[in-house]
Amino acid sequence: MTLLQAFVLGLVQGLTEFIPVSSSGHLVLAPRLLGWHFPKEQAFIFDVLVQMGTLVAVLVYYRHDLAAITSSFFRGIARRQPFAEADARMGWLLILATLPAVVIGLLCKDLVEQAFASPKITGVFLLCTAVLLVIAELAGRRRRSMQDIDWKDSLWIGFSQALALLPGLSRSGATLxxxxxxxxxxPAAARFSFLMSVPVMVGAGVLAGKDLLGLHNVSAFLPPLLVGFLTAMISGYIAIRWLISYLSRHSLHLFAGYCAALGLTVLLLIR
Known part of the structure; x- marks a missing residue:
């Protein structure tokens, strides 16, 4: 993998991780469309570790929220009143929302890796993302805020996130x-979605880091990883700022149309 390829893929990752169009799907399709071929295990590790760049973008953008949640969470444990403060409760809700993706991801790791090798599967799941976004707009009454989230909401959104282990099913789209x-x-759905991405990205990064250590000639792979990481971090931060502003005034129909068009193009044109 060259530095230019790493830059392009990092840009794709950063822009599509938070915008609900499936970063994993784009990372499967972009090399195919550009005629780039990478070893399967190297491509999977690159995709997951470059997500750590977008993780840093979330940490920076929501640093005040995360600091308040973390301090309140541990203060509640120390005082043996874990749910006394709103920020502490939010910490527990984020943990609860993370569990479905962690459990399903560990149980289905090999299946997920195989799915990443198929552009056709990616096309099908891009269409599924489009359907999810349309359903969200039609079914959602949009009357509740972050403060109204309870454990049932958290689990429901957590299982939605587990769907996005498959390429083409957008994590941000599914959780939105x-x-x-x-x-x-x-805006509330987006904020909870971005906050709950933190533990999942950390866990995926740890697993991919272990796989990275098992690669031959690891040192030669580090410069592309660094370029991809930095590019994803910067573009991811920009994408978060833009999307939060966009969602305060607009629906998800634009993203649904894009996913549907891309999914159909993949199914019709890619062999």
């Missing part, structure tokens, strides 16, 4: 749809 079908307004 999960939140909106529980009648959260769009």
């Amino acid at each position: 749809a999960g939140g909106m079908t529980r009648h959260l307004d769009r």
Whole structure:
């Protein structure tokens, strides 16, 4: 993998991780469309570790929220009143929302890796993302805020996130749809979606890091990883700022149309 290829893929990752069009799907399709071929295990590790760049983008953008949640969470444990404060409760809800993806991801790791090798499967799941976004707009009443989220909402959104282990099913799209079908307004659904991405990305990065150590000639792979990481971090931060502003005024129909068009193009043109 060259530095230019790493830059392009890092840009794709950063822009599509938070915008609900499936970063994993784009990372499968972009090399295919550009005629780039990478070893399967190397491509999977690159994709997951470059997500750590977008993780840093979330940490920076929501640093005040995360600091308040973390301090309140541990303060509640120390005082043996884990649910006394709103921020502490939010910490527990984020943990609960993470569990479905962690359990399903560990049980289905090999199956997920195989799915990443098939552009056709990616095309099908891009269409599924489009359907989820349309359902969210039609079914969601958008009357609830972040403060209204309870454990049932958290689990529902968590299982929505587990769907996005497959390429083409957008993580942000699935969790936005999960939140909106529980009648959260769009900004609240997006904020919870981005916050709950933190533990999942950390866990995926740790697993991919272990796989990275098993690669031959690891040192030669580090410069492309660094370029991809930095590019994803910067573009991811920009994407978060833009999307939060966009969702305060617009629906998800634009992204649904894009996913549907891309999915159909993949199914019709890629062999």
